[in-house]
Amino acid sequence: MSVILILILASLVVALTFLLAFIWAVRSGQFEDTCTPGMRVLGEDRRQESGLRGHPPLDERGLPGAERK
Amino acid sequence: MPGRPEDGLAGLALGLNRAADTGTERAACFHCGEPCADHSFATAAKVFCCQGCLVVHELLAESGLGQFYDLSRHPGVRIRREARREQWAYLDEPALQQRLLDFTDGKVSRVTFKIPSIHCVACVWLLENLFRLNPGVGKSQVNFPRREVALSFAREQISLSELVALLASIGYEPQLTLDELEKAKPDAGSKRRWLQVGVAGFAFGNIMLLSIPRYLGLDSFSGPMFRVLFGYLSLALAAPVVIYSASDYWRAAVLSVRQRVLTLDVPIAAGLAALYAQSAFEVVSGRGEGYLDSLAGLVFFLLCGRVFQQKTHDRLVFDRDYKCFFPLSVRRKTGSGEESVALSNLCVGDHLLLRNGELIPADGRLVSGAAVIDYSFVTGESEPVAKQAGEHLYAGGQQIGGLIEVETVKAVSQSYLTSLWNHEAFAKEREGNLNTLTNRYSRRFTRLVIGVALAAALFWMLSGEAGRGLKAFTSVLIVACPCALALAAPFALGTGQRLLARGQVFLKNALVLEQMAQVEAIVFDKTGTLTVSRAEGVTVAAGELSAPQAGWVWALARQSMHPHSARIAEWLGQSSGTRAKDGTIEPRLLTSSPTVEGFVETAGCGIEGTVQGHELRLGSRAWLEQCEVRVPELWKSDEGSAVYVAIDGKCRGAFALGNALRPEMGRLLKELGQEYEIALLSGDNERERARFRDLFGAGARLRFNQSPMEKLEFIRGLQNSGKRVMMVGDGLNDAGALKQSDVGVAVVEQVGAFSPASDVIMAAEAVPRLFALLALARRTTRIVRWGFGISALYNVVGISIAAAGVLSPLVCAVLMPLSSVSVVLFACGAVSWAAKQLRISDFGFQIPT
Numbered sequence: 001m002s003v004i005l006i007l008i009l010a011s012l013v014v015a016l017t018f019l020l021a022f023i024w025a026v027r028s029g030q031f032e033d034t035c036t037p038g039m040r041v042l043g044e045d046r047r048q049e050s051g052l053r054g055h056p057p058l059d060e061r062g063l064p065g066a067e068r069k
Numbered sequence: 070m071p072g073r074p075e076d077g078l079a080g081l082a083l084g085l086n087r088a089a090d091t092g093t094e095r096a097a098c099f100h101c102g103e104p105c106a107d108h109s110f111a112t113a114a115k116v117f118c119c120q121g122c123l124v125v126h127e128l129l130a131e132s133g134l135g136q137f138y139d140l141s142r143h144p145g146v147r148i149r150r151e152a153r154r155e156q157w158a159y160l161d162e163p164a165l166q167q168r169l170l171d172f173t174d175g176k177v178s179r180v181t182f183k184i185p186s187i188h189c190v191a192c193v194w195l196l197e198n199l200f201r202l203n204p205g206v207g208k209s210q211v212n213f214p215r216r217e218v219a220l221s222f223a224r225e226q227i228s229l230s231e232l233v234a235l236l237a238s239i240g241y242e243p244q245l246t247l248d249e250l251e252k253a254k255p256d257a258g259s260k261r262r263w264l265q266v267g268v269a270g271f272a273f274g275n276i277m278l279l280s281i282p283r284y285l286g287l288d289s290f291s292g293p294m295f296r297v298l299f300g301y302l303s304l305a306l307a308a309p310v311v312i313y314s315a316s317d318y319w320r321a322a323v324l325s326v327r328q329r330v331l332t333l334d335v336p337i338a339a340g341l342a343a344l345y346a347q348s349a350f351e352v353v354s355g356r357g358e359g360y361l362d363s364l365a366g367l368v369f370f371l372l373c374g375r376v377f378q379q380k381t382h383d384r385l386v387f388d389r390d391y392k393c394f395f396p397l398s399v400r401r402k403t404g405s406g407e408e409s410v411a412l413s414n415l416c417v418g419d420h421l422l423l424r425n426g427e428l429i430p431a432d433g434r435l436v437s438g439a440a441v442i443d444y445s446f447v448t449g450e451s452e453p454v455a456k457q458a459g460e461h462l463y464a465g466g467q468q469i470g471g472l473i474e475v476e477t478v479k480a481v482s483q484s485y486l487t488s489l490w491n492h493e494a495f496a497k498e499r500e501g502n503l504n505t506l507t508n509r510y511s512r513r514f515t516r517l518v519i520g521v522a523l524a525a526a527l528f529w530m531l532s533g534e535a536g537r538g539l540k541a542f543t544s545v546l547i548v549a550c551p552c553a554l555a556l557a558a559p560f561a562l563g564t565g566q567r568l569l570a571r572g573q574v575f576l577k578n579a580l581v582l583e584q585m586a587q588v589e590a591i592v593f594d595k596t597g598t599l600t601v602s603r604a605e606g607v608t609v610a611a612g613e614l615s616a617p618q619a620g621w622v623w624a625l626a627r628q629s630m631h632p633h634s635a636r637i638a639e640w641l642g643q644s645s646g647t648r649a650k651d652g653t654i655e656p657r658l659l660t661s662s663p664t665v666e667g668f669v670e671t672a673g674c675g676i677e678g679t680v681q682g683h684e685l686r687l688g689s690r691a692w693l694e695q696c697e698v699r700v701p702e703l704w705k706s707d708e709g710s711a712v713y714v715a716i717d718g719k720c721r722g723a724f725a726l727g728n729a730l731r732p733e734m735g736r737l738l739k740e741l742g743q744e745y746e747i748a749l750l751s752g753d754n755e756r757e758r759a760r761f762r763d764l765f766g767a768g769a770r771l772r773f774n775q776s777p778m779e780k781l782e783f784i785r786g787l788q789n790s791g792k793r794v795m796m797v798g799d800g801l802n803d804a805g806a807l808k809q810s811d812v813g814v815a816v817v818e819q820v821g822a823f824s825p826a827s828d829v830i831m832a833a834e835a836v837p838r839l840f841a842l843l844a845l846a847r848r849t850t851r852i853v854r855w856g857f858g859i860s861a862l863y864n865v866v867g868i869s870i871a872a873a874g875v876l877s878p879l880v881c882a883v884l885m886p887l888s889s890v891s892v893v894l895f896a897c898g899a900v901s902w903a904a905k906q907l908r909i910s911d912f913g914f915q916i917p918t
Binding site: 004005008012015016018019022023026027029031032033035036039040042043 | 136140190191193194197211212213214215259260263264267268271274275279295298302
């Protein structure tokens with residue numbers, strides 16, 4: 001029966017890991033806006049037009065407005 | 070020489086009538102959804118209401134952004150204000166950019182704009198695909214609840230002013246207010262709140278798991294070791310909850326004790342402390358396992374309730390918060406001419422050039438020009454004051470007349486300008502409102518609860534059941550929830566206010582709703598309130614103008630803010646092009662405005678100016694004759710107001726501006742007449758007495774030729790006879806009366822106009838709904854009373870059971886936030902339902918522009 005002791009401690013450790021993950025998520029700002037990501041999904045590009053992509057083109061330096069067709 | 074009738078001004082009118090005849094139903098603009106007057110702006114299959122919508126549509130189609138229209142119905146935003154290029158020029162000043170930009174490294178800059186016209190999925194999609202409209206724009210991210218967009222852009226390819234101009238051109242003009250320039254930081258507290266909830270939830274769940282053996286009575290099976298172990302584990306898990314998650318309550322309780330004011334945080338903090346102390350004692354001394362599950366649960370539910378409250382509050386705040394109307398930039402005189410400069414960059418000693426209708430942004434001295442200043446925004450005085458050169462001018466006044474030059478003597482005080490609406494000069498004395506009621510009850514309530522808790526504890530301890538006594542003490546403290554009292558009013562009134570805002574009615578604050586519910590008499594102004602002051606009702610009484618001449622008149626009329634000029638300008642601007650014989654529509658003649666020189670507005674008489682070399686005059690007959698223009702006899706008109714047009718000294722024609730009633734006024738007045746005492750106060754003459762007598766009914770009082778002072782006196786008279794009065798007028802001329810009344814309602818054609826003397830600003834479209842609005846106000850206050858009742862009932866029942874020591878603190882922990890949530894849900898739900906029933910926002914969800 002003493003194995004329950006180990007199991008309980010292990011489960012607490014797992015739970016703690018999840019808590020830490022939650023803390024990290026909050027601090028990295030993922031909970032700041034819980035409304036817009038839902039709306040964003042609705043607006044995804046369904047058409048596959050050549051030259052048009054869902055993201056702005058960036059060049060090697062990471063600046064916007066690079067290769068334009 | 071204009072020969073055919075079709076060519077002249079009358080032809081424009083004819084064309085308009087023909088369009089109205091052929092299409093019985095007004096089509097909805099494909100872009101913004103507003104009704105189209107005619108089909109002058111159309112492509113192959115789609116109709117648009119104006120040039121602006123057509124242009125945006127073509128722009129989006131060219132850039133491959135047609136999906137915009139698939140995402141929502143009529144997702145576009147109508148551009149109401151024509152943006153002038155120079156308007157944004159000041160944004161390129163480096164000092165200003167530094168304050169506005171979030172980040173810049175010389176190559177890439179990031180900026181966050183607040184854009185109130187974001188209202189649907191399509192807006193989010195379009196703004197996040199902005200890079201397709203301009204290669205200089207990079208990634209953009211929209212925050213919908215905050216109506217913000219964060220953009221990054223390459224400075225070499227697009228400047229900040231061009232970026233703003235781009236946004237404005239598609240209908241998403243950023244709201245660049247003075248507040249924004251002061252860089253309000255995003256709410257840092259929200260992260261902390263999430264963390265507190267997370268920690269509390271984590272602890273709550275795990276402690277409950279550890280308490281399962283106890284719940285199921287498995288002590289003997291698991292042996293004493295586990296009980297001890299679980300006890301200490303629970304204690305350890307509960308520690309961060311008490312220290313971190315509940316920290317706000319400790320702080321608030323300590324603060325309130327120090328200030329000797331009893332708030333509701335005190336019993337909560339006391340309950341938490343008692344629970345933890347008791348549990349710690351029990352665990353350490355081995356007597357039991359304490360109430361740590363209740364403790365963690367209580368904190369968790371409390372924090373959940375707070376998160377919910379915060380979210381609702383945020384939504385309320387945004388809809389309500391549209392404070393800043395003051396022009397952000399003014400024209401400053403420089404050595405070589407003029408330049409546009411941001412208000413925050415003004416220095417003492419700058420010479421400003423203020424045009425007709427512009428607000429004076431800072432205290433100054435008049436240098437030159439004919440200044441006639443209207444201080445109604447500041448003092449509520451509706452009489453404009455003429456000022457001589459050298460006299461002092463105060464900030465907040467509005468120039469009526471031609472161009473003036475003002476030298477600033479004091480720096481711009483942003484807080485002064487933006488606080489005018491809730492300024493003390495406009496504050497009205499109110500007693501016995503719900504707010505003060507709530508406060509009084511809260512204080513008494515807390516004292517009562519602590520008293521009952523102590524009494525119960527004492528009682529049980531004296532009867533020998535100390536454990537039960539402690540249980541009763543903590544249960545009473547926890548189950549008692551005055552939160553419902555403090556929540557019912559704000560949530561019900563706040564929801565009401567938000568729903569009204571959707572219906573284009575804006576309240577100064579939520580308490581106005583309460584005042585509206587108590588109104589017994591309603592006084593109306595005539596011109597601009599009951600009658601329309603828009604393009605309808607403008608007809609050509611006589612004469613004709615050729616198309617180019619019509620364009621000159623339009624250009625001149627646009628310069629002035631006088632209602633007559635504005636109506637004529639709007640009517641001319643809306644008219645369709647002339648129809649050729651084969652039925653095709655010629656392109657609009659009036660898109661570009663020729664420049665007007667020498668514009669002079671003579672108050673009360675007319676306006677004059679030189680357009681493309683021609684001297685134009687627009688005004689009353691008497692004034693034109695004074696200016697030695699002969700007005701032919703057969704052009705006199707009796708009905709409504711007549712505005713005569715003279716070009717190069719010869720009278721060419723006249724406009725008749727009918728006083729058209731707003732739609733549904735008859736019905737509205739009849740409905741109101743049954744429940745309230747209604748009256749009409751008009752500054753106009755008696756000409757239309759019979760017509761209004763019909764509308765108002767026999768019992769109402771009608772007064773004409775009223776001066777602003779007389780209007781004020783009339784309202785005061787009504788108040789002295791014990792009635793609460795609501796005044797419905799137009800903000801500029803009725804400021805004094807609006808201020809005197811208990812509820813002052815300013816009716817505006819465009820929501821951008823601002824009248825600090827009023828409590829309510831109502832868009833003209835919303836006036837027919839006045840009866841429903843008042844009914845909503847009454848129902849809302851009734852709902853608040855019910856909320857009080859529910860809360861009182863809950864408390865009485867809960868406290869009595871808890872005092873008997875029967876209730877476990879865990880159950881109390883669940884009941885308490887449950888009561889708050891239920892009161893809030895009831896308040897919001899009941900008000901929303903009432904609004905739906907009364908069909909408050911029947912014209913759909915429209916964002917004020």
